[in-house]
Amino acid sequence: MNIPSNLKYTKDHEWVSLEGDIATVGITHFAQKELGDIVYVEVETLDQVLEKDEVFGTVEAVKTVSDLFLPMSGEVIEFNEALEDTPEAVNADPYGAGWMIKVKVSDVAAYDSLLSDAEYKALIGA
Numbered sequence: 753m754n755i756p757s758n759l760k761y762t763k764d765h766e767w768v769s770l771e772g773d774i775a776t777v778g779i780t781h782f783a784q785k786e787l788g789d790i791v792y793v794e795v796e797t798l799d800q801v802l803e804k805d806e807v808f809g810t811v812e813a814v815k816t817v818s819d820l821f822l823p824m825s826g827e828v829i830e831f832n833e834a835l836e837d838t839p840e841a842v843n844a845d846p847y848g849a850g851w852m853i854k855v856k857v858s859d860v861a862a863y864d865s866l867l868s869d870a871e872y873k874a875l876i877g878a
Contacts (some may be wrong), residue, residue: 757869764823766783768824768863775826777854780846782876795828808828820852830853832852
């Protein structure tokens with residue numbers, strides 16, 4: 753299972769990369785595999801300031817709809833609009849073309865409290 757060591761993770765199966773105070777967020781390979789074929793990604797929180805663990809959107813698969821939880825507090829500044837036409841990119845490339853949002857984080861230090869790749873592997877039993 754693909755779990756890049758250069759990212760941080762949440763217990764809700766989101767991944768985070770951080771450059772300065774901008775976090776890029778998506779769902780993990782494990783999450784997309786569990787969901788199955790993703791048919792729609794909805795983010796209606798663009799330009800909103802949200803707290804950690806608040807719902808920032810939903811992902812819809814053939815059999816289910818799941819909430820997406822913000823891993824770090826901040827303002828949602830960008831949505832990956834390519835997912836409107838190709839939501840299957842989340843299945844094909846969850847850590848690349850399948851990223852979901854960018855967040856201007858309010859507390860960069862909170863990144864250190866997220867799960868490491870080893871901790872996330874332990875969580876999912878990989």
